[in-house]
Amino acid sequence: MAKHALHTTVPELFALVGPPGAGKSTVAARVRPGAVVISLDAERGVAGCCPADQAATPAAVARATERARAALRAGATVVWDATNTVAEHRRLLLELAAAHGARATALVVLPELATVLARNARRDATPCPGCGWPRRVPDGVVRRAHAAVTLAAPALTAEGWDRVEWDGLSQRRDTSGTYRDAPASMVAVMSVQHGLHVSHAGDDGEMLVLGHPPLERAVAAFTAEEALIGDCPLLDPAALRRCWALLDRPGPDWEVTYIDTPAPGAFPVTITTV
Ligand SMILES: Nc1ncnc2c1ncn2[C@@H]1O[C@H](COP(=O)(O)OP(=O)(O)O)[C@@H](O)[C@H]1O
Ligand SMILES: [Mg+2]
Ligand SMILES: [Zn+2]
Structure with missing residues (x-):
């Protein structure tokens, strides 16, 4: 043997x-x-x-x-x-x-x-x-x-x-998937949805997936009711935009400016609208 x-x-x-x-x-x-x-x-x-x-x-x-x-x-x-x-x-x-x-x-x-x-x-x-x-x-x-x-x-x-x-994030998630009482520093920049790291999912369905991962693995779309991951049928690849984001004001009222080329302080994002 x-x-x-x-x-x-x-x-x-x-x-x-x-x-x-x-x-x-x-x-x-x-x-x-x-x-x-x-x-x-x-x-x-x-x-x-x-x-x-x-x-x-x-x-x-x-x-x-x-x-x-x-x-x-x-x-x-x-x-x-x-x-x-x-x-x-x-x-x-x-x-x-x-x-x-x-x-x-x-x-x-x-x-x-x-x-x-x-x-x-x-x-x-x-x-x-x-x-x-x-x-x-x-x-x-x-x-x-x-x-x-x-x-x-x-x-x-x-x-x-x-x-x-x-640290501390998973304990703060309620059954609707919303983070309650989490420090603004966490909520403002990121929430974790099904293992994906998403900076923001707006009321109108807009979402922001950070990074430029392979599309088939990491693009996700969020609505109030469900999260769609992977080969999400709602996603029109033509609607995806890969660009760079500048975070203007870290905090609860953060604002993002999207730019088409890398710049100091900007991070890569893939954005779409559901
Ligand atoms: N969750 C917490 N609640 C209250 N105090 C804490 C908590 N975590 C750490 N501390 C205290 O804050 C101080 C800094 O923590 P520490 O773990 O040494 O920080 P770091 O290693 O990031 O510098 C320590 O006095 C520690 O006892
Ligand atoms: Mg230490
Ligand atoms: Zn010393």
């Missing part, structure tokens, strides 16, 4: 995506029982002076990457606890997952900006005597990180993540 080890577990990589103070480390601890949680803060504490020691970031990333490789090779589930607000950092994590045949999930942690600022404000602002970095992050950094995640989140699927999950 051939002696082949059967790999019965598919490794998984969960990447937290959220601003400092969002609650990522809290979420990371309960993603999966037994998961290997790799925290850049913790690795900074090992490689450098303390979790705030920014000079230790390159060494911390190297350590974290080695630990993640070993765990994924062993078929484990890895939770990568860092802000991941930068597209390049997320791309490296996607490569890491792909190199190990791991399923890659982006787990967005994005409470309201005021909540995140308040959580950050509870942290110690005193510079560490060892490295000079305080645990509390300047408000401007939190605001920029919050905006970066708000803008990046709708396009995460198109970026290559196998799944995009929003």
